[in-house]
Amino acid sequence: MDLIDQAAASDLRPLLRGPSRRILPVLVLPLVLVGSCAAGAWVWANLEDLVETPESRDVASTMSLSLEDRASLFEIKWAQQKTDDEIAELNRRIDAQRDALKEILDQITILTSRIDSLQSSTPVPSASEPPLSPPRAVSTRKRFGRSKPRGPVSVGGAPVIAEPKTAEP
Template sequence: MMDVVAEANASELPRILHKSSRRSSWILVLLVFFGLCAAAACVWTNMETILARSQVLGPAPMHGLSPEVREALLEVRSEQQRASDVIAELNRNIGAQQADLKRMTDQIEALTAKIESLQSSLAAASAPPVSSPPAAQSASKLAKRAVQPSKPEGPISVGGAPLIPEPGSGQH
């Protein structure tokens, strides 16, 4: 048997024919790959139609299934329905909360505008008038300046020298 293999290897067949099985396998792999890619692209472009058809058909018939499998499938379907009901309720709650948030935001903006207008009117009202004082007030100020304080009685310190009390004054 080894002689037959050795004779085939030693024959004068071209090298291309010796490697033809390797090339044909690569070509076959590439053809299968491109075929799968084309099928995936076809499914991807028609995904909406495929999903619509599967929803129209409804659940698959359960005639050939065992009772345990049927019960499990019914339980799964009921849980899916409950989950979708919960999700719908959560979406409604989120919508209501967003509407409340928008309403409160609008109220806060209105209150902020009112506060700013009150602060600006308060600042304008508290600013002192720039007009000149009346003539009656300026005359009284001049009269107060004209009155000189009375001279103190008793000893006066000159230049920070200590005061010596007089002998009959009663101070120590």
């Protein structure tokens, strides 16, 4: 019985496996060939557009323009380049000013920390000692030795000469 089962099993395997292995390469190979041929034809037809650079497009488009239009286009491109250069210079200046401001901020931070450390290290007067009287404010007029004008003064600040008083009738 084993021989019959083996013979039956061996007869079915080639029938089941044989056609599926043969059909796969026959169907896939032509599809790959047709697809690659179509892609090659598309690339060949559009090769000019793929290889063309933006500069060559600009040259081709400017050739069709009149002489005045080309001159105007040249002036516009020159102005754009000049503006780009000016913007680059302004950006460099802005960066330099940012660096300077950062240095100033660092210096302010250092000075602030020094002030804080000096204030914290200053001894606080005790309650038993009398507080020092604050110094009196010195007026700016006394410091510079200016004197206050006496008598009537005009609106402009010049002294007014008083008129002699007349007797009333």
